[in-house]
Amino acid sequence: MKIKEIKVGKITVPLKKSFKTALRTVHSIEDIVVKVVTDTGHVAYGEAAPTAVITGDTNGSIRCAIEDYIAPQIIGLDIENMEEIMTRIDKSIIKNTSAKAAVDIAIYDLFGQLYNAPLYKLLGGYKKEIISDLTISVNEPSEMAEDSIDAVKRGYKTLKIKVGLDSKMDMERIKAIRDAVGYNIDLRLDANQGWKPKEAVMLLRKMEDKGFNIELVEQPVLASDLDGLKFVTDNVNIPILADESVFSPEDAVKIIQNRAADLINIKLMKTGGIHNALKICSVAEIYGVECMIGCMLESKLSVSAAAHLAASKKIITKIDLDGPGLCKEDPIIGGPEFNDYRIILNDDGGLGFKEIRNLSFSS
Known part of the structure; x- marks a missing residue:
């Protein structure tokens, strides 16, 4: 072939x-x-x-x-x-x-x-079904609370909350969401590099004091500021997840050896695909650092590849593959079955796609 x-x-x-x-x-x-x-x-x-x-x-x-x-x-x-x-x-x-x-x-x-x-079996075959969170976009607190309620009604048990635009408003956002969904729902925060190190520590300590019970915080500071990332990791109890700071296996080694974060986020668009993502998994396994697998704004096509990787490896313990759940329609026929939060891997060869609708090629 x-x-x-x-x-x-x-x-x-x-x-x-x-x-x-x-x-x-x-x-x-x-x-x-x-x-x-x-x-x-x-x-x-x-x-x-x-x-x-x-x-x-x-x-x-x-x-x-x-x-x-x-x-x-x-x-x-x-x-x-x-x-x-x-x-x-x-x-x-x-x-x-x-x-x-x-x-x-x-x-x-x-x-x-x-x-x-199926690809997940060739890569490790750890399990056939995985559970994803759903992202709540950053908006006014009341709108985010409504979106969170809707997600819970769809069956999601874990929400990833976008923050980082304004730390004072971020506090109000999380309070509104906790008041709306209660404490049986896990909340992950993603600041997308939006806070300064001392600002992040101050805000997260307040959230700890309020008992908001945050599962983890993703990339609180600038990707290049590894000292700042380590400062946050060292000064709060909430686990810190490195995302934009980790593109390569070498980045993962540097983050882990410097104890700059507690967890590593793998995204195929950052690693250059599955080949290097597998290397990051191996690095994480050596050091005993758990990984999340995430996605950018992607359709079911590439998210399916990430799902196969996630299902293949025990070290990937957290799933953030909500791209298809954010889409109004799904042009991908075949592949894994995405039922909102529940992703079931296909049994046929490879990724299992049958057809890609609305796909245009330039002449």
């Missing part, structure tokens, strides 16, 4: 409501999709999310990286030779992790198809 052709297209999926964080506001998913065809007629897809404020990747840069740099390096290679394919993808261009992730995902799908086994 050799790589014969790689095509680049685009997929658009509207969101149920605007997605707001401390970094951006998005109304629909506008992602690049790669289609890989083999000489045996097998077809696989991968997806890249243009998250310029985090990865630096745009739709234009992703398309260019795939067409001009990555694809020429791997056309003609046999899917059995995964090590060579992944080495060439990594070395084809520096950074551009979202473009690399799209191709990586499609290659791993073909690897599963080659052996007619």
